[in-house]
Amino acid sequence: MYHYRRLNSDISFFQKIKNLDYILIICILTLSTLSFFIMYSTDGGELLYHSKSHLTKLVVFFILMIVISFFNIKFWHYCSYFLYGVIILLLVWVSVYGLKASGSQRWIDLYFLVLQPSELMKIGIILCLAKYYHRVSIDKVNSFLSISIALSIILIPAIFVISQPDLGTSILIVTSGLIILWLGGVKIKYFFISFITFLISLPFIITSLEPYQKLRILTFLNPDRDPLGAGYQIIQSKIAIGSGGFSGKGFLQGTQSYLDFLPEKHTDFIFTLFSEEFGFVGSVGLLLLYTIIILRIIQIGSISRSSFARLFCFGFAFAIFIYITVNLSMVLGLLPIVGSPLPIMSYGGSSMLATMIGFGIVMSAKVHNQQTIA
């Protein structure tokens, strides 16, 4: 009984609607609209499978986001560990019964959606660590035990994901987790030391990579090494973006994607298509939109009274930033190709689901920003 009351907020339904963050909603809607049109373009200017499915997901997950935002941020704090646990279980399930495609085992078929738990873990890790650092007192943050627990929270899912194998997602999970550690107050010197250790052990890590992952790194270092093989994606992507020019080739006019030169144009290379059709202006505009979203989330974080909400918002903002940076660096030929989607824009239910849940929790933090969590 007590618990029930605690989890309920004091504010009325209308108050909640009023409290919703409309700037964020407008930005998300704009982004969704853009993503629908660009998906329409990947379908060759017809309303085919990808665009229809993308639209459906946008609508359903947007509603889900609003629903999530009506739950008190306290509720999300309460079930953070639980959700993390559930996602870990899903990862275990996937490693045994998951669907296989192109050499990796990442998916669960839910009939209405092919779920990729590793995508959900991107949010799960932030939730879990936000709660953890919310609860750890400031003088114990740098204790061995505390850091060990935090690192285990990060490494357990990361190991599952990397064994799928899915290097890209696991890097994103680890990075998102580490950023909460950073925000939580872990000493800078630890980060510094582990970074040096990482650099030293890099050659050993590389030797233990899967052959296709090594190939991607080599290809990244020199895409012309094998222009029709491994370097093909990155070369075609650069050609598409470069040929877009200042104002782009125009909507539905992207020859690189229209004529199938672009691989994975629905998913990881969606930005390439966008950039080819809308040029430098469009690309900078899109980055600006993402920047507004990120800044808004940070702002919401900074007006939240609870450390949990704050940590989650900052962590999620940073995570989105990392997704965008990794994806764009990849398609612009600045990083090796490590399958990572562009939030909202890329086709793919799990990624969108995770992002929308994230937005929902942020929105909940906004709606209940006066909420303190003991």
Next chain:
Amino acid sequence: MITRNFTIRKSDIINRRMFIIGAAKLIIFGGLIARLFSLQINDNKKYLTLSDKNRIREWKLPPTRGNITDYFGNIIAGNLKVYQLHIIPEQVENFNYLLSRLKAILNLSIKRIEKIKKERRQLKPWESLVVSENLSWDQFLKINNYLYELAGVKPVMTISRNYPFSDIYTHVIGYVSQPSEDDILANEVIKEKFVPGIKVGKLGLEKTLENDLIGVNDIQRYEVNAYGKRINQLEYQKGKQGTKIRITLDTEVQKLSAELLEGKAGSISVMDIYTGEVIAMYSSPSYNPNSFLFGISTDEWQLIRNNPLKPLINKTLSGLYSPGSTIKPIVALSALENGIIDTKFKVQCKGKIELYEQTFHCWKEKGHGYVSLNNAMKQSCDTYFYEVARKLGVDKLKITAEKFGLGKKVLGEYFENEKAGQFPDTKWKINNLGKGWVLGETLITGIGQGYTLTTPIQLCLMTAQIANGGYKIQPKILTDDNQLTSEQVKKAMEDSKSNDFYEPLYDDQKNIRIIQEAMFSSTNEIMGTSYKSRIDDPKYQFAGKTGTAQVKRISKRERELDLKTFQIPYEERDHALYVAYGPYTNPRYALSIIVEHGGSGSTAAAPMATKLFKLIVDRHEYRKQLPEYKDFSI
């Protein structure tokens, strides 16, 4: 209170640290924008080009070859619309069913069907598969009737080489066919213009004039997708037909030559004695060049290859024959020029002479008695020429023979297969056979046997240069817009004392006249070897010299038997030769005729000259009018 402080401290840490990453974010986003700027603004041109290179692909189409016409503008190598049948595999529902339908409609062989199936496996599904390169009109109509039920079948109209006169020009213009790897490697132009389906010259003028005839490809520019499939056509760039070539030959004379030599192995060449234009050049037997256009069938090829009359050899240019008695005008001329003999010089012919322990026979066993030059030429007395040759010596003879074109290529640059022949002298024998010259060899060289080898076109040139009064001419097979007419050249030669443009081949032109008269006697006076073939009408009257070239040494026994030609096995029969020029009063044309294993020149070769001169002289009326309408359309 402590907890509260901690909370505030915590918030401070979180905020401070957020600020640090916030700054890092800005820098990174700035970096991404810089990268976008460098790709999209700085290197835009480079990537636009790369993108166009990706999506635009050119398809070259076979160029249309230039026409070849005869002197009168009749097309002898042209282009014909042909109907082809293509299949586009991706549009076919059931490939095997379609093939069985086509097999029934077009009567395709099982072998062909197998080949089509094999080809299909090597093609992308949207690339067209050629089922038939050359449909007959009937087949084309039939296919069009059934088209509604043959999905994926596409009747196509295209251009193909065509030789309307079939085999009469084969040895002159050659033929075209699919280029071999060697053809492509040997010729840069072919390499550049190569497309599947192109045909290139394999022989004759089609080959030597390839670079003029080939033309410029049509080019289609298509937008293609990543798999190479054509999406839409962006541009169609019309090519250019190859240069038209007009040759000097006259189809009518060429036709008659083919008719005269039908069923025989041999050659007829006719030449304008002033301009050097070749009027006819026919090597018999010939073969149909159209057979090679779409690949010749094995059976037909075997038939041509194994024909004992050797159709593949261009006898006019690469057939090497002993000139026999047709050399005698040169021997006599050489002796006159060198002052060895004069017209009064006489030799007694007893049918044979014994010299150096050898017997040299005259063709007439009983002998000719005392003969002078004119008589000796007329009756082709061998004994006379043995004696003249002996006195003259082979080295001097060779100088005269070479002046008149023996031992050198006549049309060399246009025909790869032309042979130079040989005219021996003492030095030649030492160098080539390593043995000293024997005097007896001079004697047989004097009657055109022995080491001397000539091509029919050389004999024709030799005769032409005697006929025009002893001036050097340059034989040609292609017309030249700046060419002087026969009449103009004749005038130029007549007052050429101050003109060094036409090089005289004589020391004293009187000697040429003597030879001309002797050749006249040989044809037009009783007892002349070709008297039976004479034409009395001065309009057509010609002068000539017969020749009978032995292909093997005649044994004593055979000489005693004195067999008729038909009694001797084919390969052992003599070659029959005839050289002539006419009309005698105002010479225009020279010709050479050779009939392999035809027997004697007077019976097998000379009668052909009669028919030829009648036509040639008549045709001259048309021919001389032509340069006035030089720009007639072809």
